[in-house]
Amino acid sequence: MLKLSLVSYRYAGTNRLALRDINLELADGEVVGVVGANEAGKTTLCLVASGLAPRSIGGTLGGSVLIDGHATADLQMHELAALVGICFQNPYTQLSQVADTVFEEVAFGAMNLGLDRAEVIRRVNEALAAIGIAELGERDPRRLSGGQMQLVAVAGLLAMRPRHLVLDEPVAQLDPEGRALVADALRRLAAAGTGLLIAEHDTDLLVGLCSRVVVIDNGSIAEVGSADEVLVDPRLEKWGVEPPARVRLARAVAAAGMTAELP
Amino acid sequence: MILGGVFWPLVIVGLLVLLPAAASRVLPQLLRFAVLFSLPIAISALLVNLFFYPGAQTVIFRLGPITATAEGLSFAIEILCRIAAISGAVTLFYLTTKPSELVLDLERRGVPARLAFVANASVQTVPAMAERAQVIVAAQRARGLNTEGSVWRRIRGIVPIVGPVMLGSIAEVEERSMTLESRGFTHPGRRDLLWSPPDALWQRLLRWLLVVGLVGVTIAHFVGWL
Amino acid sequence: MSDIVCTDLRYDYPGGVRALDRISLTIGQGERVAIVGQNGSGKTTLIRHFNGLLRPTEGAVTVDRWDTRFKPVAALAALVGLAFQDPDKQIFAGSVEAEVSFGPRNLGRRGSELESAVASALAAVGLSGERRTNPYDLGYSRRKLLSIASVLAMNTPVVVLDEPTTGQDARGVRTIEKIVARIAAEGRTVVCVSHDMRFVAESFERVVVMGGARVILDAAPQEVFAQRNWDLLGSTNLGPPYSARAGHELGLGATPTEASLIRALRSGTSA
Numbered sequence: 001m002l003k004l005s006l007v008s009y010r011y012a013g014t015n016r017l018a019l020r021d022i023n024l025e026l027a028d029g030e031v032v033g034v035v036g037a038n039e040a041g042k043t044t045l046c047l048v049a050s051g052l053a054p055r056s057i058g059g060t061l062g063g064s065v066l067i068d069g070h071a072t073a074d075l076q077m078h079e080l081a082a083l084v085g086i087c088f089q090n091p092y093t094q095l096s097q098v099a100d101t102v103f104e105e106v107a108f109g110a111m112n113l114g115l116d117r118a119e120v121i122r123r124v125n126e127a128l129a130a131i132g133i134a135e136l137g138e139r140d141p142r143r144l145s146g147g148q149m150q151l152v153a154v155a156g157l158l159a160m161r162p163r164h165l166v167l168d169e170p171v172a173q174l175d176p177e178g179r180a181l182v183a184d185a186l187r188r189l190a191a192a193g194t195g196l197l198i199a200e201h202d203t204d205l206l207v208g209l210c211s212r213v214v215v216i217d218n219g220s221i222a223e224v225g226s227a228d229e230v231l232v233d234p235r236l237e238k239w240g241v242e243p244p245a246r247v248r249l250a251r252a253v254a255a256a257g258m259t260a261e262l263p
Numbered sequence: 264m265i266l267g268g269v270f271w272p273l274v275i276v277g278l279l280v281l282l283p284a285a286a287s288r289v290l291p292q293l294l295r296f297a298v299l300f301s302l303p304i305a306i307s308a309l310l311v312n313l314f315f316y317p318g319a320q321t322v323i324f325r326l327g328p329i330t331a332t333a334e335g336l337s338f339a340i341e342i343l344c345r346i347a348a349i350s351g352a353v354t355l356f357y358l359t360t361k362p363s364e365l366v367l368d369l370e371r372r373g374v375p376a377r378l379a380f381v382a383n384a385s386v387q388t389v390p391a392m393a394e395r396a397q398v399i400v401a402a403q404r405a406r407g408l409n410t411e412g413s414v415w416r417r418i419r420g421i422v423p424i425v426g427p428v429m430l431g432s433i434a435e436v437e438e439r440s441m442t443l444e445s446r447g448f449t450h451p452g453r454r455d456l457l458w459s460p461p462d463a464l465w466q467r468l469l470r471w472l473l474v475v476g477l478v479g480v481t482i483a484h485f486v487g488w489l
Numbered sequence: 490m491s492d493i494v495c496t497d498l499r500y501d502y503p504g505g506v507r508a509l510d511r512i513s514l515t516i517g518q519g520e521r522v523a524i525v526g527q528n529g530s531g532k533t534t535l536i537r538h539f540n541g542l543l544r545p546t547e548g549a550v551t552v553d554r555w556d557t558r559f560k561p562v563a564a565l566a567a568l569v570g571l572a573f574q575d576p577d578k579q580i581f582a583g584s585v586e587a588e589v590s591f592g593p594r595n596l597g598r599r600g601s602e603l604e605s606a607v608a609s610a611l612a613a614v615g616l617s618g619e620r621r622t623n624p625y626d627l628g629y630s631r632r633k634l635l636s637i638a639s640v641l642a643m644n645t646p647v648v649v650l651d652e653p654t655t656g657q658d659a660r661g662v663r664t665i666e667k668i669v670a671r672i673a674a675e676g677r678t679v680v681c682v683s684h685d686m687r688f689v690a691e692s693f694e695r696v697v698v699m700g701g702a703r704v705i706l707d708a709a710p711q712e713v714f715a716q717r718n719w720d721l722l723g724s725t726n727l728g729p730p731y732s733a734r735a736g737h738e739l740g741l742g743a744t745p746t747e748a749s750l751i752r753a754l755r756s757g758t759s760a
Binding site: 089248256261 | 528629630631656658659660661687726727728730731732734735738739747750751754755
Binding site: 395398399401402403404405406407408409410411422423424425426427430431434 | 537540542561562563566567570571573575577578579580581582591592595596625639640643
């Protein structure tokens, strides 16, 4: 269980509150989507939920962030890493640069935790299978497509067996092929019971994947509810969020005074 | 007299540098690289000593006011041999060692994981930076940056190229360090490595032999034998 | 009239891989063209031929009848402005203002001409209030808008944008759509590489579909996204925008855009 209570956050060296009064709970195995305009606080929320803020990047955290009962402020970064994994939008900067094969890349995190060799190998194989990239094992991670690199990044996180995965716009920089690859993998993870917190613009990706959706506007939660409710909310555009294609079209049709049964 | 001093150095360089290079199939690259690398120094060493060796008597030929001497030539050749040995050895190391393997081996022998990582990552960053720089040059040329033309113009063109390379690398560093931390990089203690390069008995013997040889030669030199 | 004409264009990468295979097309002044296709189909390679960054291995590319093989990139930049996909590969100045001035300055603009070019470019992307801001204090999506402004300010007859909507939120995409409309209204040519099919269908009058280093389809969105071409699109890993799929399901014919779907609903026949 990942629990944020009355969380506020200010980046180091700034005066403005990037997050304000955030209350959010992510139960084990739950998939929650986070939407909002750029610079509304989605990334900040991801950094706080994973403990990187304030532990790694500094800044001032108010309120409490509890992971399985432990306050993130009390844990060391490597202890946090074993509880919560975070994936960013740029596939290239998530490569360790010291691995010559995908297998070693995925093993990187698990090895850092001091696990013994046999355990690391077992975990890597499991992670590769869970994401469906076992056949990429011997490839050079630097020569993969963006989508494949993201999959390697997620597999590397999985090998650390975190309870929750936080993903900050995982498909934002990918082409449709990469998008489909990652969406598939996420669906598989969700089905297998991993808790996911996904911040995304692509609301079509979130439909059918998330049980709940949170809207962040100007650092606070503007709306939270079931995915079906939130993603048809007429206020989405005001909050800088593009509704799913079907919703958008339905609205345009209705605005023109027509009706249609859209697929 | 001139060529006498060349025999042994050539044998040594041949045995210890050229032979292993041929065995590793990197001989052509080694020759090309080592020669290019040492050419400037070699040329200046040759010229300076050939014409300006102090106290030399035996004249080989004259070029206007300056004289080429045999002693000078002999000394120059000695220096060239040393340069050949050094550049050959360094190039051989560079061409036959994979940085990631070297670093893994160091870590296996006890170098702290984080230090080993820094060494490895720094080397790997260079080609990535070079690739990045190429894209940046293209992007700035597309905005009218003139990469041909006068020296002054080219100097002015450095900032729009170096700027994004540096800034981009710095921005990347921030993202990368967050990635590393969230992959347990701060965990203290040693890691159980998946794999490290094999170290056969003959390799270990050879390394010891080389060390003993080095010590022996140094002592022999100071004692006066060599 | 800065028409771009590619004649039997072929391009091979240094390693020997053929990136463009006998491309012949003409982009007339003032057209709004989108270039789509899967990764590796040659889209980016093609647009880099338009300003001479890449020179054909065989065949020729002319811009306003200048052969790109015989003109330096700096000269072609006065005709074709190209904004790269990653803004961080070009941003170097300490302020938004200085960054946007770089392009026009290189083209020789000074004084009030330079000033008005910068001002109108900043206004087009919504960054007028951030003149003195350091580009890296802006988020990624606004840096992207900045890189587009930098090219707009050059006032070139042809503007080429590489994946402008990637990473943008809803507001950002609207801004990009407005920019495309505005440039086109000024009579300038807009060429856009994109993988956002909705954006392509709504903002462009011509879609060039690339697959396997060739042009496999070149027509208006109406034609390209019609059901008969869905398999062809699939061969280069593309799919039609939702409007097109919905329109087909509802038996309304080819409706690549929202507006065309609504029109079809109104008239009760295919658009």
